[in-house]
Amino acid sequence: MGNVSPTPRELLTESLIFWSIGIVLYIGRMISRIIATGSIKRLYFEDYVMTVTFLIYTSLLTLIQVSSHYATNLMDPADYNQVLGDPQQVHDRIIGSKIVIGLEQCMLFSTWGVKTCMLTLFWRLTKNLRLHLYVKIVAIYVAVGFVVIMVTYYAVYCRPFSQYWAMPVEDMQCATYQNYSITQAVFNISSDAAMLAVPIPLLIKAHMKKTKKVLLVCIMSLGVFTIVAAILNKVFNFASPLTTTYQIWYIREASTAIYVANLVCLWPLMRKIFGFVSTQPGSDPNRAQAGQPNKGVSRSAGTAGDSQSRSSTFLERDRLFRGFGERRTIERVNDSGGIEKVNGHHAVALELSKARANCDLEAGGSHNSQVL
CATH class of the missing domain: 1.20.1070 (Rhopdopsin 7-helix transmembrane proteins)
Structure with missing residues (x-):
């Protein structure tokens, strides 16, 4: 110019x-x-x-x-x-x-x-x-x-x-x-x-x-x-x-x-x-499809699918926490009623264990509540 x-x-x-x-x-x-x-x-x-x-x-x-x-x-x-x-x-x-x-x-x-x-x-x-x-x-x-x-x-x-x-x-x-x-x-x-x-x-x-x-x-x-x-x-x-x-x-x-x-x-x-959106915001489409009961499937099968989807959700949350768990701590109430700080990985493991227990119970299965 x-x-x-x-x-x-x-x-x-x-x-x-x-x-x-x-x-x-x-x-x-x-x-x-x-x-x-x-x-x-x-x-x-x-x-x-x-x-x-x-x-x-x-x-x-x-x-x-x-x-x-x-x-x-x-x-x-x-x-x-x-x-x-x-x-x-x-x-x-x-x-x-x-x-x-x-x-x-x-x-x-x-x-x-x-x-x-x-x-x-x-x-x-x-x-x-x-x-x-x-x-x-x-x-x-x-x-x-x-x-x-x-x-x-x-x-x-x-x-x-x-x-x-x-x-x-x-x-x-x-x-x-x-x-x-x-x-x-x-x-x-x-x-x-x-x-x-x-x-x-x-x-x-x-x-x-x-x-x-x-x-x-x-x-x-x-x-x-x-x-x-x-x-x-x-x-x-x-x-x-x-x-x-x-x-x-x-x-x-x-x-x-x-x-x-x-x-x-x-x-x-x-x-x-491009079709990458799942039925639930933030979840993987494959998980959403696996957790969605089909027509003609029994109610118990649907419940099992829901529990699998919930377990997948908590697994996903576990992976997210692992990215930041090294520098962050999570507070929880201990057995004596006091507040103690635990490592982010342990806290996630505890919550994940509880979540799996609830999911298995809802699906009619049994789960041994054991800390990972």
Whole structure:
């Protein structure tokens, strides 16, 4: 693109393509959440944040289209005499400069909205882990960055504020936004890099199929492109300060961030589409099928199937506890009435033994209550 601003058609084409993918992923996210929670009334806080963020993102793309039809006070000083001699050009450039203010705010809010959405998800996933402290630190850093950017934009870099749309502009910072761009880039890129470090230990320790783990790694790797887009956005902004090439990269950066935040929540919907959903949430479809009585089968056989399904459920819970049992303890009441802490594996074994006993008794069998 060089020193040539993108045409309105180029901006429109990119906006339509990226927004179309974004709306599909957003709708898929909401459907997936409803499947996972069982009701639209049980959506998580980050789902509402994403809804507001997507509306702001849509406004960003709309303002970019409107802005492409207007010039701004960003122009070569050699053209001042010609432009200032035409009142219509002056009027149009003032309107275009005001549109850019709204455009910049939409970009800032959509970018930080995605950060809020992801941090809320990480906050919940790491609540009982040591990694939670790191998430808290990143969240504070993101909040501080947002405040610093807003304060410097409105009260520091361009004074008085009306200089953002002044014709002619007295301070070129009010037209090029270079100091603002540096501040925004520092907090935006550094916070994105810090957030990318959160899911890495979670994926390493997670007990899941390799295919799902690889899929999640691929999704998270899109966050790297978000950082690259943010860097290229500023590179073009500094290399071609008198063009609007940065708007192309605004579209790409904001869109990729939206994609990542929505893709990480699509797993329940993907399981539903490809037939991997069982009759009970969180259970294996083979177990659900084994535990479901068929027509013509006696009631005792059905009860035995139910007990087998329940045993499988407790076996599954046992495997989940084994992943965290080394660092956690479980309290139980001992025979003397006091509270004692036992190793997570022993506690699970006790509960599993009791569960098997109940299942066998319900099936008409016998069980010797023996601690494993």
